Amino acid sequence: MSSSKIAVIGAGLAGITAARSLTAAGYNVQVFEKSRGSGGRLASKRSDMGRVNLGAQAFSTDDAQFLQELENWQQSGWVEGLAADPTLWTGAPYMSALTRNLLGHINTHFACEIRTLSHDDNGWSLHDQHQHVHGPFKQLVVAIPAPQAETLLEPCAPELAGQAGSVVMQPIWMVALGFKQPVHLKQPIDQLHNDAIAQVTLTPLSDDHPMQTLMLRATDSWSSAHLENEREQVIADLSASLASVLSEPLPVADSVFAHRWRYGLGALTQPSTLLADAQRGLYLAGDWCGTGDVYSAWRSGQHAAQQIISQQ
Ligand SMILES: Cc1cc2nc3c(=O)[nH]c(=O)nc-3n(C[C@H](O)[C@H](O)[C@H](O)COP(=O)(O)OP(=O)(O)OC[C@H]3O[C@@H](n4cnc5c(N)ncnc54)[C@H](O)[C@@H]3O)c2cc1C
Known part of the structure; x- marks a missing residue:
């Protein structure tokens, strides 16, 4: 168990996965999401057609660990295989229900866009669109699309920002x-x-x-x-x-x-799982750190959490 405070920016699958693993390990986690709901590119929109998935409609994997996780989620009723092709998974009954269930009771600030970051001996402080300052946090996981990560990190972590900037989305x-x-x-x-x-x-x-x-x-x-x-x-x-x-x-x-x-x-030309400046407690996660798909988002979030846990 650790009482160390950790911030996660982005409530897409990568950020949520990191937040879940860290919460399960006893960390005090706060998630910051600029939208009013969770999911990012797994978001669904309420419409007169019913709930419509706006991004990925379904996804697949051949990774044994992720498959095991999907089976756990299936037992909870959060995902299902498509009738036409059971190797394709989708959120049940829609994608953002999956991410909402995964997020559970994790402390999440919705409609909270982090505009700037600052770092000192106490850790990371997050400045939102209303000039509110959150933190400091000992560790920070930034789980947002590469171009947005580049903009956010440019002033405080130019090297990581440059790597994110190499990704064309x-x-x-x-x-x-x-x-x-x-x-x-x-x-x-x-x-x-x-x-x-x-x-x-x-x-x-x-x-x-x-x-x-x-x-x-x-x-x-x-x-x-x-x-x-x-x-x-x-x-x-x-x-x-x-x-x-x-x-x-x-x-x-x-x-x-x-x-x-x-x-x-989009994704890095040389797929990894995450980018990190572990000394300053900064971790970049997201699908683009891998091969730009749902599986990569999950794996990247997992690895960010594992790195943080292994360093305590
Ligand atoms: C149309 C479409 C079809 C796709 N089809 C497939 C498919 O068939 N199979 C497959 O495997 N994958 C598919 N994908 C990709 C898949 O959806 C993504 O790989 C995955 O959802 C990415 O998750 P993520 O957590 O890395 O990023 P995201 O889902 O993008 O989450 C990032 C979150 O960060 C938030 N955010 C950004 N900036 C800030 C900020 N400054 N402050 C606070 N919050 C911020 C965003 O609002 C977002 O919620 C598709 C994507 C799209 C768009």
């Missing part, structure tokens, strides 16, 4: 189309892609989903080229692009929305 546009009546696609859904659309996923009608939802994920190149477009234009363009690969036209959608991930996917 691709933007991704997502478009959700909701239909009150079920749509019957004639083609297999995994064949519905082209230069603009990378992936289409379908959520059927259910008690939780009053509309059948088609989620269109734009390709990296299309998303980059249309990064600053208006949402209405993105919805129109990706809907037209989907229509061009369908053998039969879709009815007009009853509900639509678009979501832009400015920092969607």
